Amino acid sequence: MKKTVYSICGMCTVRCPIRVEVENNRVSWIEGNPHLMDHALCARGSAGVALLDDDERPQQPLIRDGGRGAGRWRQVSWPTAYDYITEKLKKIKKEYGPESVVLSSRGGPWQSMYKTFIHAYGSPNYTNHDCTCGRNTHHASMSLNGVGRKGFAYDIKNTRHLVLFGRNYFASLQIAQGNQILDMLDNGGRLTYVDVRQTMTGVKADRFFLVRPGTDYALALAVIHEVIKRNLYPKDFIDKYVSDFDELCAFAEEYTPAWAAKECGIKEKAIMAFVDELAEDMPKVIFHPGWNLSRYKDSFYVSRALHILNVLMGNIETEGGLFIPKGPGDCGKKGIRILDCPKPDIKRGDGVGWKYTHFDKGPGLAHLFFEAMRSKSENPYPIKAWIAMRHDPFCGMPEPQRQKLLFDRCDLLVSIDTQYSEFGWYSDVILPESSYLERDNPICLQKGAKPRLIVRRKAVEPKYDTKPSWEIFKQLADRLDISEYFPYNTIEDLYAWQLEGTGYTIRDFEEKGFIDLCDEPIPLYEADRLKDQFKTPSGKIEIISKRLTDAGLPSLKPYEAPDKPVRGMFRLLYGRSAVHTHGHTINNPLLEELMPANTLWINKRAAAKLGIKDGDLLDVTASDASYSGTIHAYVTEFIHPEAVYTVHGFGRQIPLQTRSYHAGLSDQKLMSGKLDDWDKAGGAINLCEAFVFVQRSMRNPKRRIEL
Amino acid sequence: MNKYLIHLNSKRCIGCHACEVHCKINKNLPVGPILCEISHKPLKSVKGVPKTEFSFRSCYHCDDPFCVPVCPVGAMIKRADGIVYVDQEKCIGCMACAGACPWTIPQLNPQTNKAIKCDYCLERVDQGLKPACVTKCTTHALKFLCLTEI
């Protein structure tokens, strides 16, 4: 018997809506939800079937038997694993206080459950992976607009000109937005792409700036300069909603296109022609403010400049521009309930909220907990346990080698994940979560022009002895006497609790997989209704942010040129491919078949100087020679000569993942000293500030002797 | 006469290789055979923008296929609507078809030890659906054309 299940993809954190066909508890077909995606799905989305069948994932709870990372595991039952963790957590609470436990997860719609758990246990220390992802962008938006990164959505479909600074949409795929870009281009819209290399997104562009790595800020400032000089900006809007605009004008004065052209290694004429186009296309111009901008030392200010450019384009809450995502309130509907427990009134271990007052207190900053692990002196209390909920600190943050020494000071490390993560392999307990096709998740709200409720439903029964996260946290909560924060026994109870008072039941999701909260898109807010939308201290878009000033940080930071690599060294850059999601999918049989290892992109001229040919084996060595690995060269003229580039997530070291074991090279292990190199204004780690030695490897065969 | 054709709109294709996986999942294929392939030309600068052209190749469903007559058991069949497919019941896995095809299109399915190739997803087509690769293409760059309708 064939059945259809509407659900949400879990192969990356875009979480596309899907429709799954199931026959005899086997998934035979997955496609994008036809009501929302017209069936479209990416390679990873389809390869979810291979994840289900993969036996190289944890199949029952595991407790460490040998030393950390030795890979000797005791297979235990779920109650044994729960009891083991609970006992440890109780002991740690007694000895060090509940605040010495950290829980990290992925961001996204389900974090409230994990946050509730750690708060109810008594610790304020919930954190997520965002310090290696969108934190700079988020904080840039907060400092300017008073709302976070998701406080604005982009009406790409109706725009006339989309400007992307390194936002590689067609590799770091968002399917729905990607299709909007292509529709926009089909309708005669323009795409400008800025990057240090050419990408699958850049090949669709009308204008391409190949800039020197770390000079995005110069280009953004020059465009601000020119837009102000030509008086292109919307004066009424700025008078009404923007503070300290004069300071911006004075600041941008010196950053001319001629100067930026030199700094970035591009043509002044091209910048001028670009601004000519902007003038034609305004206000239907979108400067994408970036997503994963945990990159250069000034990425926060790049994002801030891009946000400012949107204001100068006059695109706020306009068609073809940025718009405020609408919620249930805009539809005259009641929202759903989500799990919640107030944060304990204890200082955070990462210093966010008391030592660092300009950061969002929600998830804090994961990398700042290392400080607390290192020394007790400066910090209020030690960190003694870390629960990683589908977060892999060793893959996401630099220098796993150094992280291990710090995590060694913890009495308990727990990994809850659908697969073995690098962190999980080093931890004390692995709780195997059921894969996204084998589990239910709570209902979530998706804001937008047409807000909706959507839910992930289990398509098939779990193949192994794995559990959904709602059950894992419920079981732990029961044992820790905090079950009142988890008011359910079954997922049906939870759904009913979430939907109480909305007039909907879970059955209402069956027809299409989601519920529209309104029939027609909510109209844009009137221009004079925007008053309450900017949640800054002044209620205006703040060019000079009070929060930054109070923290002793500049709002308009003067440009500083990036460091140049010394001879024989290159700036190490990372990115994504459309067939892999960082470290999550490297061991998936069908995706491994498409991309078994990463390569190192290197500029043709730079390669020639080093005698490197396409396909050669290269030795890549960290700046302090603490780590070295080999990788094949991909020689191309379309990358800046100062940089080398690779796809992140490879070089895994989990023997049970036979396909990905030691396949390719891990960029994070090459980032010597970068665990402490972070953006004081944006909070994120500077992942593109590492330099590496590159040379042709001795291991390239000259001749091969077999006998 | 061939009735069907798969067309790739290179302007929309983003080289994400999803079509290749969609095809494998639909046919429940293991690691090994890949029935369609996306490739692109080396990047070339056009007015300052490095550009490329994508192409999609599965099986040409030849008007006069080399693979059909060479099959010793008559497992390779060309239907009236032009679709060339392998009858999995009859195929003995000798792979004579692959040898005869100028592009070595038929491949061995190591799980069944039989030949497998693109058959335009005929079960889907016969139900009035489009092939898997076309239906689920990430960007709707692939189109399934029914030539008699043009």
Ligand code: SF4
């Ligand atoms: S982009 Fe691909 S992997 Fe990510 S949620 Fe969508 S279909 Fe799944």
Ligand code: SF4
């Ligand atoms: S799925 Fe579509 S966009 Fe992706 S490679 Fe195939 S044809 Fe191109």
Ligand code: SF4
């Ligand atoms: S397998 Fe080769 S010979 Fe046979 S129809 Fe396809 S392309 Fe033609």
Ligand code: SF4
């Ligand atoms: S038409 Fe069907 S069999 Fe042929 S390549 Fe596409 S998905 Fe595969």
